[in-house]
Amino acid sequence: MPLALDTALTYVKGIGPARAAMLLAKGLETVEDLLQYFPFRYEDRSNLKSIAELAPGEQATVIAEVRSSKVSGFRRRNLGLFEAEFTDSSRAILLAKWFHGAYMADRLTPGTRVALFGKIEFDSYKGELQMMHPETELLGSDEDDDDSAIHTGRIVPVYEAAGKVNTRALRVLIHRILQDISELEDRLPESIRTHLRFPGRTEAIRSVHFPASGMPVHILNDFRSPAQFRLIFEEFFWLECGLEIKRQKARLMPGIEFQLTDRVREQIKKLLPFKPTGAQKRVLKEIAEDMAHPSPMNRLLQGDVGSGKTIVAAESAVIALENGYQVVILAPTEILATQHYFSLKPLLEKLGYAVALLTGSNTAREKVKIKELLRSGLVPVAIGTHALIEKDVEFARLGLVVIDEQHRFGVMQRFQLVQKGITPDVLVMTATPIPRTLAMTLYGDLDVSTIDELPPGRRKIVTKHLTSDQVELAYSALKREVDNGRQGYVVYPVIEESETQAMKAAQQMYEHLSQEVFPDVPVGLLHGRLGTAEKEAAMQAFKSGRTKILVSTTVIEVGVDVPNATMMLIEQAERFGLSQLHQLRGRVGRGGEQSYCMLITEKLNDTGKERIRTLVDSQDGFVIAEMDLKLRGPGEFFGTKQSGLPSLRIANILRDPDILVAARHEARSFVEHPPSRQAFAEAVEYIKNHWQRRYGLVQVG
Numbered sequence: 001m002p003l004a005l006d007t008a009l010t011y012v013k014g015i016g017p018a019r020a021a022m023l024l025a026k027g028l029e030t031v032e033d034l035l036q037y038f039p040f041r042y043e044d045r046s047n048l049k050s051i052a053e054l055a056p057g058e059q060a061t062v063i064a065e066v067r068s069s070k071v072s073g074f075r076r077r078n079l080g081l082f083e084a085e086f087t088d089s090s091r092a093i094l095l096a097k098w099f100h101g102a103y104m105a106d107r108l109t110p111g112t113r114v115a116l117f118g119k120i121e122f123d124s125y126k127g128e129l130q131m132m133h134p135e136t137e138l139l140g141s142d143e144d145d146d147d148s149a150i151h152t153g154r155i156v157p158v159y160e161a162a163g164k165v166n167t168r169a170l171r172v173l174i175h176r177i178l179q180d181i182s183e184l185e186d187r188l189p190e191s192i193r194t195h196l197r198f199p200g201r202t203e204a205i206r207s208v209h210f211p212a213s214g215m216p217v218h219i220l221n222d223f224r225s226p227a228q229f230r231l232i233f234e235e236f237f238w239l240e241c242g243l244e245i246k247r248q249k250a251r252l253m254p255g256i257e258f259q260l261t262d263r264v265r266e267q268i269k270k271l272l273p274f275k276p277t278g279a280q281k282r283v284l285k286e287i288a289e290d291m292a293h294p295s296p297m298n299r300l301l302q303g304d305v306g307s308g309k310t311i312v313a314a315e316s317a318v319i320a321l322e323n324g325y326q327v328v329i330l331a332p333t334e335i336l337a338t339q340h341y342f343s344l345k346p347l348l349e350k351l352g353y354a355v356a357l358l359t360g361s362n363t364a365r366e367k368v369k370i371k372e373l374l375r376s377g378l379v380p381v382a383i384g385t386h387a388l389i390e391k392d393v394e395f396a397r398l399g400l401v402v403i404d405e406q407h408r409f410g411v412m413q414r415f416q417l418v419q420k421g422i423t424p425d426v427l428v429m430t431a432t433p434i435p436r437t438l439a440m441t442l443y444g445d446l447d448v449s450t451i452d453e454l455p456p457g458r459r460k461i462v463t464k465h466l467t468s469d470q471v472e473l474a475y476s477a478l479k480r481e482v483d484n485g486r487q488g489y490v491v492y493p494v495i496e497e498s499e500t501q502a503m504k505a506a507q508q509m510y511e512h513l514s515q516e517v518f519p520d521v522p523v524g525l526l527h528g529r530l531g532t533a534e535k536e537a538a539m540q541a542f543k544s545g546r547t548k549i550l551v552s553t554t555v556i557e558v559g560v561d562v563p564n565a566t567m568m569l570i571e572q573a574e575r576f577g578l579s580q581l582h583q584l585r586g587r588v589g590r591g592g593e594q595s596y597c598m599l600i601t602e603k604l605n606d607t608g609k610e611r612i613r614t615l616v617d618s619q620d621g622f623v624i625a626e627m628d629l630k631l632r633g634p635g636e637f638f639g640t641k642q643s644g645l646p647s648l649r650i651a652n653i654l655r656d657p658d659i660l661v662a663a664r665h666e667a668r669s670f671v672e673h674p675p676s677r678q679a680f681a682e683a684v685e686y687i688k689n690h691w692q693r694r695y696g697l698v699q700v701g
């Protein structure tokens with residue numbers, strides 16, 4: 001009987017409980033999971049070169065036997081250098097070396113047959129060819145290995161090991177499964193398949209694992225064989241379909257039709273302390289039209305640091321408030337919520353709207369009182385953290401939800417909140433410009449408004465990189481600014497898990513700076529562990545110019561707005577993400593004066609150097625975000641927790657943006673004009689059953 005896709009892997013020959021557990025740890029539970037566990041690289045072992053035929057500089061796979069090996073240096077703790085000599089039928093010698101490789105000694109004993117993959121170099125000292133740290137795969141001797149035809153004499157797939165289930169074992173298991181399954185159903189719409197001349201799904205899966213001979217291996221390693229293209233396209237297609245269906249569904253829900261009366265316009269004008277930029281006007285128009293539309297708004301507002309998003313959010317709030325609705329502004333941390341509170345409260349109170357702040361540090365009594373005020377509708381604006389989405393928080397008439405830094409919230413939470421009102425409008429603000437590809441996968445269900453212009457009169461912030469032994473230079477530059485009547489920040493990295501430690505570091509630095517470096521300059525201190533009142537006091541003192549230097553942890557990352565500050569000094573800059581550094585830098589250059597940013601680093605590797613250079617060279621948040629994404633990968637891009645990123649099986653947004661764009665296009669037109677109701681219903685069902693859990697597509701269909 002053929003294997004069914006949902007068969008548990010324990011029923012597959014060769015998978016016992018131990019292996020099953022290791023596979024499970026990688027999320028591989030069923031036959032289907034393993035079929036979709038794709039190779040990350042390929043080696044051409046179809047016409048192998050002998051050692052004698054190798055040339056320095058080339059990447060090659062060699063099948064050879066260990067002739068001798070030795071460990072030198074520290075044997076214990078695997079610190080030694082492991083060297084092995086290999087030979088093959090050509091009788092030439094290839095040397096391979098592994099630093100800290102003593103652990104290899106037990107695997108590569110003389111006589112062992114291995115496949116080696118790596119770059120060929122010439123060791124001029126010994127006059128021999130060598131490979132440094134080649135990838136290795138032990139190959140049984142030809143006679144006792146039934147499966148040897150899977151591992152040699154062809155293009156072979158290389159898999160990431162799952163515990164002790166190594167690439168070789170995976171190759172055998174997947175090969176076996178591919179022999180035992182029947183045809184897989186192909187749900188990709190017929191029209192797309194024909195139009196794009198895709199191979200069938202079964203054929204594609206087969207040849208992604210075991211490519212036909214003759215397929216150039218560099219094409220495979222670029223993931224552009226027809227089979228790979230199809231599977232990448234397919235993965236993006238269903239993801240984008242899911243997002244598009246969500247978007248369409250959301251549009252069908254009854255929402256609020258906000259009225260844009262002259263009075264609303266008047267009030268918005270009163271709110272503005274300055275003339276809006278063209279981009280701010282355009283974006284507000286997009287938001288206002290969306291709010292006036294009967295279906296609920298689901299919109300992402302993005303713009304570079306300092307582009308003036310806050311005021312646009314405030315303007316949107318006025319639209320809702322003037323229509324008699326309440327507004328919630330949600331931030332991921334208490335510090336951010338507090339900052340929004342301090343910047344928005346004066347603006348909105350000027351127009352007569354009371355604003356409440358609700359966070360985890362309110363006392364139980366305060367909370368009860370605030371909740372009562374929100375429930376009765378007496379307070380129209382609530383700013384806060386996740387404390388605001390607890391079950392017992394209710395609103396009299398919730399009309400607009402502004403979510404700052406949405407990616408830190410689970411999508412579920414977003415829905416919970418939305419369900420508190422009569423489908424309010426939702427505006428998601430992000431302080432980090434999001435590369436287009438990420439926006440498409442992460443926020444594909446949202447409409448996007450982008451502020452692509454900075455307020456007038458902004459000057460380029462002069463950015464310098466200094467090593468920690470040059471810190472005195474940075475301090476004297478800061479002193480010079482202070483002497484000229486300006487202000488500055490000194491920032492220390494906070495690692496979320498150990499804010500207490502960071503606080504101590506900031507505290508110590510504060511003492512050092514205030515007593516030794518700047519004894520006659522008033523210095524303030526701001527960190528996350530201060531109470532709300534203390535934070536407000538520290539920020540007020542700096543805003544009013546009573547303190548000239550503010551020593552801080554990253555609490556000032558977003559929202560702090562002191563135009564007289566012209567110097568941003570960041571210590572241990574290598575410990576911050578690129579976008580975060582860009583955010584921090586955005587705290588200066590807010591007035592008309594020339595501003596400076598000094599990035600001080602302690603230890604820098606090559607990537608670190610490239611990151612710092614990017615920042616020194618560019619002031620464009622989108623360019624920086626793209627680079628950050630490239631250097632750190634999508635998972636890290638948003639920092640650690642709850643990025644909400646779908647984990648893709650074969651598609652890769654960095655490598656495949658072109659396919660993503662194509663798939664999104666097809667997905668949109670499929671959802672907008674499905675070939676039939678039946679086809680659409682089937683697609684929804686298929687996404688639900690096969691893709692929903694993995695991609696976090698909550699509530700599709």
Ligand code: ADP
Pocket residue numbers: 274275276277280303304305306307308309310311455456559561586590
């Ligand atoms: P963002 O939140 O996008 O980083 P903010 O909303 O904090 O930016 O605005 C940055 C600074 O620019 C603030 O000091 C704000 O008052 C000011 N600003 C915003 N829009 C304008 C404008 N149109 N003209 C002049 N200054 C502006």
Ligand code: MG
Pocket residue numbers: 309310558559
């Ligand atoms: Mg802001």
